[in-house]
Amino acid sequence: MTKIVRTELDSYYYHYPAGATIVTSHANGRDNAMAVAWHTAISREAPIYLVSISPKRFTHGLIVESGEFAVNFMPMESGSLVAQIAGCSGADIDKFSELDIQGQPGNQVKASVLTDAQAAYECKVVGQHTYGDHDVFFGEIVAVQWEPSAFSAEGPLDLDAVQPILYLGEDYYASSKGSVEFKRGQPAQTS
Numbered sequence: 001m002t003k004i005v006r007t008e009l010d011s012y013y014y015h016y017p018a019g020a021t022i023v024t025s026h027a028n029g030r031d032n033a034m035a036v037a038w039h040t041a042i043s044r045e046a047p048i049y050l051v052s053i054s055p056k057r058f059t060h061g062l063i064v065e066s067g068e069f070a071v072n073f074m075p076m077e078s079g080s081l082v083a084q085i086a087g088c089s090g091a092d093i094d095k096f097s098e099l100d101i102q103g104q105p106g107n108q109v110k111a112s113v114l115t116d117a118q119a120a121y122e123c124k125v126v127g128q129h130t131y132g133d134h135d136v137f138f139g140e141i142v143a144v145q146w147e148p149s150a151f152s153a154e155g156p157l158d159l160d161a162v163q164p165i166l167y168l169g170e171d172y173y174a175s176s177k178g179s180v181e182f183k184r185g186q187p188a189q190t191s
């Protein structure tokens with residue numbers, strides 16, 4: 001493959017796909033939801049999950065105020081809702097009522113766990129750091145909620161039961177069609 005090389009990033013889509021999550025927050029009597037593609041697990045013991053959020057987002061202030069957030073892992077069926085949530089700000093509207101977002105306060109945090117999420121991490125902020133134009137919030141996972149029918153007996157997500165929504169950049173999304181097992185340290189089986 002002959003690759004194009006640039007030393008300055010033109011678009012920022014080369015690392016996608018990434019799961020499109022909905023990060024929920026609650027402070028000062030306000031609930032909010034935003035789409036987040038910049039997120040990842042960074043520690044198992046203690047379990048720490050990070051989200052990278054621009055200070056421009058209404059969510060940012062609610063997380064700073066409350067010290068809490070929830071990360072909702074959404075199925076493909078919720079794609080239209082994810083895009084609607086991403087297309088407006090809680091600074092302008094109450095997204096929960098205007099977009100009819102269904103959820104309940106978490107078990108350990110006040111931020112909502114969404115009804116349609118196949119799983120959610122409830123997080124308490126244990127660190128915050130500015131990198132470039134975004135702030136990274138490090139959240140200790142204080143509760144996890146999941147839909148049992150979405151996960152296989154072995155543990156991982158059952159892609160026959162639920163297809164997580166993947167983000168490709170701009171307004172493009174993808175779904176995953178199936179899973180495959182590659183055993184660690186073993187060459188692929190050939191028939």
Ligand SMILES: Cc1cc2nc3c(=O)[nH]c(=O)nc-3n(C[C@H](O)[C@H](O)[C@H](O)COP(=O)(O)O)c2cc1C
Nearest residue numbers: 034035036037038053054057058059086088089090
């Ligand atoms: C799929 C998708 C993923 C996004 N990921 C992020 C992200 O990781 N961090 C961020 O600050 N904004 C991200 N955005 C932009 C916010 O979701 C968007 O600005 C949102 O309306 C902010 O809502 P709020 O002002 O109510 O918090 C993303 C947008 C889309 C469409």
